[in-house]
Amino acid sequence: MVHTIDRDTVQDLLTGHRAQLVEVLPLEEYEWAHLPGATHLPLADLNEETAARLDPTRPVIVYCHDRMCDLSPRAARRLERLGFDQVHDYAEGKMDWIAAGLPFDGHAVLVAQAVRRDPVIAYLDDTVDDVAERIVADPAGLAVVVDRDRLVQGVIGPAELRDVPPDATAERVMRVGVTTVRLSEDMEPLVRRMDRKKVHQVVVTLPDGILVGLFVLDAVRAPETGPDEG
Numbered sequence: 601m602v603h604t605i606d607r608d609t610v611q612d613l614l615t616g617h618r619a620q621l622v623e624v625l626p627l628e629e630y631e632w633a634h635l636p637g638a639t640h641l642p643l644a645d646l647n648e649e650t651a652a653r654l655d656p657t658r659p660v661i662v663y664c665h666d667r668m669c670d671l672s673p674r675a676a677r678r679l680e681r682l683g684f685d686q687v688h689d690y691a692e693g694k695m696d697w698i699a700a701g702l703p704f705d706g707h708a709v710l711v712a713q714a715v716r717r718d719p720v721i722a723y724l725d726d727t728v729d730d731v732a733e734r735i736v737a738d739p740a741g742l743a744v745v746v747d748r749d750r751l752v753q754g755v756i757g758p759a760e761l762r763d764v765p766p767d768a769t770a771e772r773v774m775r776v777g778v779t780t781v782r783l784s785e786d787m788e789p790l791v792r793r794m795d796r797k798k799v800h801q802v803v804v805t806l807p808d809g810i811l812v813g814l815f816v817l818d819a820v821r822a823p824e825t826g827p828d829e830g
Contacts, residue, residue: 602676602677602680602687604691606690607696610697613661619661620639620655620658620661621635621638621661622638622663623640624662624672624675626644633694633698633706634706635704638705641675646678647682658686662676662688663693666693667691667693669693672693698712700807715804715815716813716814718813720734720740720744724746724769727770728769728770731756732761740800740816742801744811749810751811752778752780754777755774755775759775760774779802780802781804781815782806783804790802799817
């Protein structure tokens with residue numbers, strides 16, 4: 601019987617049960633990014649001959665892009681019909697894996713590869729006096745406000761520091777509802793969106809809202825080169 605599993609169970613099966621990872625997306629998507637060590641076995645080519653590349657005595661974990669992709673449950677059922685009795689469907693797929701900050705292989709250029717993990721942090725009960733100096737001194741000019749579980753609540757920048765008493769709390773002055781991105785975000789379209797909106801940095805979180813860091817536009821731009829000097 602096929603079991604639908606989460607990321608933690610994937611890691612447990614890989615560590616303790618020598619499970620085999622199988623990506624069932626087309627080749628182009630596999631080459632873009634895949635879980636380390638994953639075998640490429642696209643659903644369109646899954647038959648008795650190609651399935652022979654797998655060890656039927658070991659657990660098999662199939663996955664595709666994300667939960668909206670239906671290739672992995674279909675592939676899991678196909679493998680079961682082909683005689684595999686330890687088949688697991690990682691339904692959240694590789695985007696869940698990458699968004700959690702776990703390693704991947706492939707040529708994808710993602711936020712995970714350029715995130716700044718040491719932003720200025722303010723807790724909800726910190727006062728403006730506690731954080732103002734750190735905000736001014738930091739290149740991003742921004743503090744990310746989090747609760748004690750590091751769940752993002754808002755940000756404080758120069759605009760939020762104007763005309764507020766120094767004993768005002770971060771919770772009182774922070775800007776809420778800030779846009780966040782995941783580690784799995786493709787960097788190129790994100791940079792274009794930030795340019796268009798004239799945004800210089802964006803907060804990076806895990807899928808559960810826990811702070812990872814900042815994606816800072818200036819830090820990922822290649823230095824401009826002028827004409828050769830003779």
